[in-house]
Amino acid sequence: MKERIERLKKLTYIPQKEIAWLIEQAELAVKQREIIEENKRQQEVTVHQFRQAQKDIQQLSGDRKRYKQALEKIITNLNFAIQVAQNELEGATK
Incomplete structure (x- = not known):
C-alpha cells in the first residue's frame, strides 16, 4: 500500500481507477x-460493569x-x- 501511495504522489494526473482506490481506502479507514x-466504548462499559460488580461483591460479602x-x-x-x-420443666416435674 505504501508503494502505491508513493507512486500516486509522483503522478501529475491520477487515473480514475486510482482515485477509486483512494476513495475506497479512505472509506475503509x-x-x-x-x-x-466502538470497541473502546464497549471496553469502557465492560470495565465500569466489572468495577461495579466488584463493589457489589464486597458489599454482599460484608452483608x-x-x-x-x-x-x-x-x-x-x-x-x-x-x-x-428445660431447667424450668425439670424443676416443675420434681
Whole structure:
C-alpha cells in the first residue's frame, strides 16, 4: 500500500481507477476508526460493569458476614432460652 501511495504522489494526473482506490481506502479507514471507537466504548462499559460488580461483591460479602453474626447471636439466645425452659420443666416435674 505504501508503494502505491508513493507512486500516486509522483503522478501529475491520477487515473480514475486510482482515485477509486483512494476513495475506497479512505472509506475503509473511516470504518476502521468507527470500529475502534466502538470497541473502546464497549471496553469502557465492560470495565465500569466489572468495577461495579466488584463493589457489589464486597458489599454482599460484608452483608453476609453481618447476617451470619446476627444469626449466630439468635441461635445462641435460642439455645439459652431452650436451656432455661428445660431447667424450668425439670424443676416443675420434681
